[in-house]
Amino acid sequence: MTTTTAEPTLSFDDALAAYDPAMGLEVHVELGTNTKMFCGCPTEFGAEPNTQVCPVCLGLPGALPVVNEVAVESAIRIGLALNCSIAPWCRFARKNYFYPDMPKNFQTSQYDEPIAVDGYLDVELEDGSTYRVEIERAHMEEDTGKSLHVGGSTGRIHGATHSLVDYNRAGIPLIEIVTKPILGTRERAPEVAKAYVATLRDLLKALEVSDVKMEQGSMRCDVNLSLSPAGAGTLGTRTETKNVNSLRSVERAVRYEVGRHAAILAGGGSITQETRHWHEDTGITTSGRVKSDAEDYRYFPEPDLVPVAPSEEAIEALRATLPEPPAERRKRLQAEWGYGDLEMRDVMNAGLVDLIGATVAAGASPTAARKWWSGEIARRANGEGVDVPTYASRLGVTPAHVVELEGLVTAGRLNDSMARQAWEGVLDGEGTPTEVADARGLELVQDTGALEAAVDAVIAGNPDVADKIRDGKVQAVGALIGQVMREMKGQADAAAARQLILARLGQS
Amino acid sequence: MADLTRDDVAHLAGLARIDLSDAELDRMVGELGVILEAVATVQQAPIADVEPMSHPMPIVNVTRPDVVRPSLTPEEALAGAPEAEQQRFSVPRILDEE
Numbered sequence: 001m002t003t004t005t006a007e008p009t010l011s012f013d014d015a016l017a018a019y020d021p022a023m024g025l026e027v028h029v030e031l032g033t034n035t036k037m038f039c040g041c042p043t044e045f046g047a048e049p050n051t052q053v054c055p056v057c058l059g060l061p062g063a064l065p066v067v068n069e070v071a072v073e074s075a076i077r078i079g080l081a082l083n084c085s086i087a088p089w090c091r092f093a094r095k096n097y098f099y100p101d102m103p104k105n106f107q108t109s110q111y112d113e114p115i116a117v118d119g120y121l122d123v124e125l126e127d128g129s130t131y132r133v134e135i136e137r138a139h140m141e142e143d144t145g146k147s148l149h150v151g152g153s154t155g156r157i158h159g160a161t162h163s164l165v166d167y168n169r170a171g172i173p174l175i176e177i178v179t180k181p182i183l184g185t186r187e188r189a190p191e192v193a194k195a196y197v198a199t200l201r202d203l204l205k206a207l208e209v210s211d212v213k214m215e216q217g218s219m220r221c222d223v224n225l226s227l228s229p230a231g232a233g234t235l236g237t238r239t240e241t242k243n244v245n246s247l248r249s250v251e252r253a254v255r256y257e258v259g260r261h262a263a264i265l266a267g268g269g270s271i272t273q274e275t276r277h278w279h280e281d282t283g284i285t286t287s288g289r290v291k292s293d294a295e296d297y298r299y300f301p302e303p304d305l306v307p308v309a310p311s312e313e314a315i316e317a318l319r320a321t322l323p324e325p326p327a328e329r330r331k332r333l334q335a336e337w338g339y340g341d342l343e344m345r346d347v348m349n350a351g352l353v354d355l356i357g358a359t360v361a362a363g364a365s366p367t368a369a370r371k372w373w374s375g376e377i378a379r380r381a382n383g384e385g386v387d388v389p390t391y392a393s394r395l396g397v398t399p400a401h402v403v404e405l406e407g408l409v410t411a412g413r414l415n416d417s418m419a420r421q422a423w424e425g426v427l428d429g430e431g432t433p434t435e436v437a438d439a440r441g442l443e444l445v446q447d448t449g450a451l452e453a454a455v456d457a458v459i460a461g462n463p464d465v466a467d468k469i470r471d472g473k474v475q476a477v478g479a480l481i482g483q484v485m486r487e488m489k490g491q492a493d494a495a496a497a498r499q500l501i502l503a504r505l506g507q508s
Numbered sequence: 509m510a511d512l513t514r515d516d517v518a519h520l521a522g523l524a525r526i527d528l529s530d531a532e533l534d535r536m537v538g539e540l541g542v543i544l545e546a547v548a549t550v551q552q553a554p555i556a557d558v559e560p561m562s563h564p565m566p567i568v569n570v571t572r573p574d575v576v577r578p579s580l581t582p583e584e585a586l587a588g589a590p591e592a593e594q595q596r597f598s599v600p601r602i603l604d605e606e
Contacts, residue, residue, distance in 0.1 A: 033574050040577030049595045050582045057586060069571035091562060098525045100599040148596065167585075296523055301562030309568035481566035 006284045010264040011189070012255055015227070015262030021189040022235055023182040023254065024224035025133075027200055028145060029175050030217070031074050033209045034198040037142040038065030038305075046214055052462055057171035061105030064304055067092075071173040072308055074209040075140045076318050079116025081203055081325070082135045089309040090115050092140070092302040100165050101144035101302070106349035109176075111299040114139035115308065121203070123195045124327060125188065128341065133196045134180035140450065145170040175209075189258065197221055201247075202326040214245045221250055225257040227265060236261070237271040241285050244278045245287035245453065252283050258425045260285070285411035333357065337366035350374060351387045368406040369399075375419070377427055401426055405433040412493055418442040445491045454487040455480075469505045477501055512541045 055063035078506075079086050113367045113401060118134035149163030160285050177200065190252035201212045201219060201450035212219045226238035239261070244253045263273055274290035323333070333353065334344040337360065347353060351372050359369035373388055383393035392398070405423060410412045414422060414437060425436030437443065445451065458480050459466045468476045477498055484497040517536045528536065549586045579585075582595050591598035 036572050037577050040575065041574070042576045042578045048556050050597070053585045054577075054579050057579075060588075065575050066570060068574050070574035089568070096523075098523065099602065100597070104598075147599075148594075149601070150593070151601075152564050160601045162601050165599055166594055166596050246530075297522075303562055306565065306570045307568045365589070367549045450555045489511060 006282070007260055008267075009256065009259030010262040010266060012259055015258045016187050016230075018230055019227035019258075019264060020230050020232070021185065021254070022226050022228065022238075022460055023179075023185070023189055023193055024238070025179045025182070025193060025196060025250075026222040026224070026240075027177045027197065028143075028202055028220045029177070029212060030219070031071055031175065031221065032208070032218075033068055033070050033074070033173055035068055037068055037071055037173040038139070038171060039063075042290045045218070047168055049168060052168040053170070057103075058167060059102070065108065065302075067308065068173060069303060071140065072310070073142050073282060073318055074173070075115045075138065075175050076208075076310060077207055078204065078209060079138050079321055080179070080315070080319050082116065082119035082121055082138060082177065082206055084119030084135060086140060086146075086307075086310060086315050087113060087117065088116055089113075089307055090313075092305045093299045094302050095141075096298045097296075100163060101147055102170060103145070103165075103167060105143065107142060108302055108305070109141035109299075109417065110139035121196065121199060122327065123193060123199045124193065128346050131185070131188075131192050131194070131195070133182055133453035136178045136180045136370045138175055138177045141174045141176060143169050143172040143174050152473050161502065180440075190254040191250040193223065193254045194247050199252050199326070204330075206323045206326050208323075214247070220245055223250060223253050223257070225254060225260045225261065227258065228273070234325045236265075237273050239271060239274055239276050239285075241276040241278050242288065246280070249278060249280060252406065255357060256284055301481075308400050308504075323452050337370075339366065339370065343370065348373065350378060351389060355392065355399070356388050356402055362399040362403045364403045364406050367376060368409075371401060372402045372405060372423060376424060378425060395427060395429065397426060401413065401433060408433055408437060412496075413437065413444060414442055414494055415444055415490070418444070418488060424502040443491070444493045445488060451484070451488065451492055451496060454492070454495065455504060458483045458487060459501065459504060466505055469502070469507060472507070474502065474507055477507075512537055593603060 008242050013279055017469045030043075032044060035041060035131075039054050041052045041054050041057055044052065057066050058113060075085055090110065090113040092108050093113075095109045095111070096106045096108040098105050114137040116138040117136070121133045121135060122202055123131045123219040125131060126226060135209075145165050145167040148164040148166070149160035164180045179196070182189075182196075187228055201214070204212050204219070210218055212471060214220070221244045223244050224238045225241070226236040228234045241253050241257060242252050255278070264271060274285075276285035277288050278285055325328075330344065330348065330353070334341075337344075337356070339347065343424070347370060349357060352370070355373055356366065359373065360366050373392075377392065378388050381388045384391060386394070405414075405419055405426070409416070409419050409421065418437070419433075420439060421435045422436045422442055425431070426433055430436045430439060462480060462483070465476050465479055469480075480501050481497050482492055484501070485492055485494060489498075514537050515587070517533055519538075519541060523534070541603055586592040586595070586597065590598045
């Protein structure tokens, strides 16, 4: 198929030697409201086609839209969380276009009067530095229907004889968040783009306004990119790559478009302002339609809806509902838990923050919480292709199990290797840590006579090491502890063994 | 206001997905021109100190609670569709798009 032929690209390094990238990111997020933006139809994902539609979202004559109050509140909360100013008065507008994904022949959106303007989002990069992404606007609109193209071999529009449309999604509340040009990122452009989308996703999740599932399309990203000659400080012609729907793809799409633009410009060509389609499988973009001018959409204020004019009190009341920003929460928890930067990043990347928080709240130490949630269970969850919280809830393994396991260790019943066995039993569905320890006969030998006999035998067998310890080289005790543990077949408490050896050799 | 050109009409017809023949284009330039001229009278209205309005009622913040109301059945939804297939609206393919 000609449309997926890859175009020439320059390597990323060569591209950056000659050009500066500028980006603009547009993120659409579907709100998690019970009903649509302008009617009471439900918004369940995956419902049977055309079962969540009514005269309003089908655009039938005479139907009148009414705004969903929770959607407006969510839009304002998103705006506030992005440090935006909230418009004291704004309107919806009709964006007119003839395409069967909107049965009304227009999309109800906002044009020159968005609900939120001029904000920013601080984005933390891999090396711990922060890049501030300026937010141009966040506005309210509605999602479109879904088309199925029939007759083409691939389900795409090429070769299709006709299209089948399901309007369940038409009218679901969307917030579109648009950045100002993201400049000066140079080789970090792909990283900044990805980090921005990830940070935004975490923020929206914390706000509980959307389930932000990129794979289900409830959060979608369009990547605008242009190049200008290095150091020129100008803006080149941009392309808009649509529907880049995973964090990794955001990074790849930026990288690809940088290389593609650079190859065209370096060859003396010019960039066509157009939309590009992202191909997840091949990691390339292909030409879409030539971008319509805004005036072709003939925007005008929506006459069927009255203005939205939130009072200052209403805005402040919503501000009071904002959660702690994820970045600040992360810093606070890291300090509270005493984790290093790397430990915290691993915990974040594994999606363990909430689980560890719950485990610490249930009485475990932060160290034990991290240790047990990121070891064997992470390996098993990974094998199942799910994250640890999902896997744990599937198994019915809870923070209380970790608290109990740590309790068995601190009480001296289990040593570390026994605790690992008990945890494996818990993950195998054998019960609570105590039940597993009972069933598997896991118990440190509390018989001091047996431990003393083992210690004495090991000291007798290693007179040289014993002498060193007597002379003050306490660190040599490790070798003897190991032997005692072997004598005891692992059933001894290493700390007790250490104490006893040192006592016997006059070092305690 | 500037006169409507044949290109303007062709562009508008494209946006509205109306296929006009050359003869129709020529006729529309004249007909639409007359309509625009007639409507242009409103531009003479004295509006210097009038606030723009998009709704006849001076009210704001008309919202509804986020409570589900019954939708149509798929049969009802599709009743007015000239063609339906797989419980979906069947529409002609859109040429020269995507």
